[in-house]
Amino acid sequence: MTTAAISTTSTRRIHRPSVDAFLIPVLMAAPAMLTLAVWVYYPLLETAWLSFFEWNMMPGATKTFVGFENYERLLSLPEMPKATLNTIYYTLGLLPMTVALPLAVALLSQNLQGPWRNVYRAAIFLPMIMAPVVIAVIWRWLLNAEYGLINVILNSLGFGKVQFLNNPDTALWTILFMTGWKLVGFSTLVFAAAITQIDKSMTEAARMDGASEWRVAIDIVIPLISPSVLFIAMLTVLHGAQWSFAYINVLTKGGPLLATTNLFYLLYEYGFANFAVGWSAAAGMVLFLGFGAIAILCGRVLQRHAFHQG
Amino acid sequence: MSAIISTTAPSPQDGSFGSATAIAKVDPSQRNLSLRAHALLLPLSFVCIFPLYWMLVTALRHEGDVFSTTLWPENPTLENFRYVVGAIPLGRMLLNTTLMAVLTTVLQIVTGLMAAYVFASARVWAGRLLLVSLTAAWLIPPQVIMIPNFLLINRLGMMDTLQALVIPHAAAAFAIMLLYQTIRSFPKELIESAEMDGCGHMHILFAIIVPNIRPVIASVAILLFISSWNEYLWPLLVTRSAENSVIQIGLQMFLGEQGNQWGALMAAATLASMPILLIYLVLQRQIIDTFVRSGLR
Amino acid sequence: MTTMNTPLKRRSLIAAMAALTLMSQTTNTWSQPMPPLGNNKVTITFYNYNLASAGLGADATKELIREFMAANPGVTVEGVAVPSGDMTTRLQADLAAGRTPDLAQLVFNDLDHIVRNFGVQALQDIVPAADWKSHTEGMVPAGLELAAFGGKMYGLAFTFSTPVLWYNADLLKAAGLDANKPPSTWDEVKSAALAVKAKTGKEGFYGSFYTQFDWALQGLILSNGGRVLSKDRKRLMFGEPEAVKTIEMLRDMVDAGAHTTVSDTDAMDNMRNGRLAMVLTTSAYQRSLMSAAQGKFDLRATKMPAFAGKPAVPTNSGSGLFILSKDPLKQRAAWELMKFLTSKQGYTTITTKIGYLPLRLDIVKDPKYLGTWVAENPLIMPNIEQLSRLQPWESIPGNNYKQIQKIEVQAVNEAVFGKGNVAAIMQDAQKRAQALMPR
16 A cells, blocks of 8 residues: 555646646536436425325326325324334344444454354355345244244243244334344444454554453444444434335234334335325325434434544 | 464564464463354354255245255255246346346446545535435435336336336445445545645546455445345336346245245245355455455454 | 316216216217227237236236237237236336326226226227127126226226135044035134134134235125125225124134134145135135145135125125227227137136136036036135125225225224224224225
């Protein structure tokens, strides 16, 4: 990482006046920003607008202005309170599996010798390669009360059979487990990559001073990768409910008796059932604004606590 | 699997002598750590691998034995695989999905790198603004923007094409954000000295920064690839024939009105996982290699 | 098409339809704007959900399409495979984008919505009267009614079924019951289920009343003298006393332990591997259940159970074929395809290869068509027998019909599997859903 290699070819480049220096960055950022503007931001504005109408998009059908009626209908759904509570459970419940556990894995595995590190990392990453539908189906079989392997084992150990997905008390945690199970590899990968960015001299210096691995991890490594850790934490808070969607949709459809529904799933059910645009637009806006508020909060935390090496 | 192996750990940059003495001092705690590591990682790995194993095992079972709990199929058979290949245009779907995922990932990384660089080098308030707006982009449930996008694709005449699958996703807010964080943490001195040498922005980004953040790029690439691979709703809207559609739609075809074909689904799913596994194995070497080279033990 | 300026005010819609029928001479007369195919080359799109599942349904449909194209060389049929749950979404998106499908297989509970919004052609208006008459001769009148709306015929029933009580004869025998006299009333179902549970430890009964498609639920409520929707299609009635009593019957079964509480998919899987004695559901599962039962248990089927003293009312599940295209030549091509698919040969393929019902009863005994197959597969008989007693699966009116259905199904789930008061739950749901009905 020396600068010597660059200087030979750079003499031809003269520092241009500010117009050019401005133009290049704009052009560089343009593709991403334009794509987002056209395919994400503009539809968002359109959605916000449409949320105040009732319209079924058919040629010839007119949009009827209904004010806040769509919002009222959604927010007054009796399932809302339970969905909101569940959302909190999903979010907080995922954090151990998307932050704490992967962090432990990334840290513990990197000091392993020989092939073990790669083997463990690959093994833990495997859930990511399976399609969500398939994961849902497999776990459903494994957890089945009658013939699932898990229950078979529990029975042989003397426990009674557990209706993992059909019992309102255990259903949410079961879905949560499946969601987190898939994502451990994701976070581990991000943390592992972040760890490679750490300036090695710092950790080596600490080790030379006789610091234990534990201390090295706590005092040096974790603070240095804190932007990534906090980023993943924020990701979990904002998208946790969305991540479990595939499993809820395949396995429980929000049941049994609303045990597994959450804000995202509920709004999906009512909002996107039939592209009655008013409903879906309002549902989308509720999710967007609700989580947007949380995101702003998270953003504050991130700014204050993230530690940048540079 | 003892601590003695540490003598073979390469650490060229910090001087082998230093490490050698360090080894002798840290040996006992290193072994404890190793044990603790294995104690956590081994069961975790098992929990992670087993369902995948079960998927494979079920794919090898006869349709009638699908619910059996034996750990290995009594009469392993390849009939499910044969059926799957005949029932859906599996090859085409895998090809389409791979093309879509690769193109999308490459685009997202390139546009993401450029945007992240610009905002990371800009004033802090610009960076904050970016983060806020990216988070906004990110929070929008995809179903919400799907219909306006669908209408736009139609107007542009791109229906049922690969472009329709790729272009709307040419930028990923997630990638931009993560790369932004990474570039912000990049040693400023290197960038500054390159600027003083008169290097242009593109050069700084692609010749200096990128080679050094390869592990992050590789990990983001893997994640973007997977996310693209798992897309279902959007391809469902813009593709019109089975031959042009993606593997997720193919998998759904085994869950039908007349009953679910579990064995076939598992066989199709196994085949559908292979490309991702391949990409992971290829890209993760980027991360491992850098580890080994920089010698973080 | 006249534009609708107000949110689907019934009056303006009727006005529009009246104007349209006035334009085509008098009501209920069949006009003939449809040209013959002649030597014209035409391509039509056929939106179909059987094509979207691998194997079984897809192959049979593809075969039918191939045969049709061979018999009509000028016509090219593009099959568009869309999963049934996504069919209206896809149609809506395509129509909004200006790509009108020509022929579509649409589920019956969307009937109101598709007639009003998708521009489905009333067959009266485009098909020659003589053609219609000769084609529908031999079709069960009750079956034809399924696609009728507002006094006009809009399509033909294509892949549909009635509620069939599948049962595991071995489990019934093990419970000390006579497998040749399966339960015919709900009381008998309950006691049989309890007996199975007590003597064999396996689950007793499951009914397909809890998913987003409420066809069987409507039939159940009709069987008890109640309705889900009033006859004038203005009021929801699933919170009325007869409907409530129906739900209470299910709840009673759950509380007694006769009705299994697992999910729909789990219940079907349990039936397939012999862990459930009875299930009331569509006959479309025939192949899947038969292949699962082969060599493992004795699978049988019987008609829908009745409430004591009242006749059972089977309702239909499934879909019909509807023409959406506006171009007369394409309409002709679509109509020819529709006729082919609902011909004697067409229904023979559908019944034998997929397991749905034929709309024509004359082919059932005819050895050229279904005769031999039915003799070998008696399991289809209860379904066929119920065909003449069929009542239509009512589609809910208005733009919010899916949300109304959601409320209804959610309430049923809560009332049956929860601990609350059934009447209160159903009445509350009815009130909330009524607020979403068209004004």
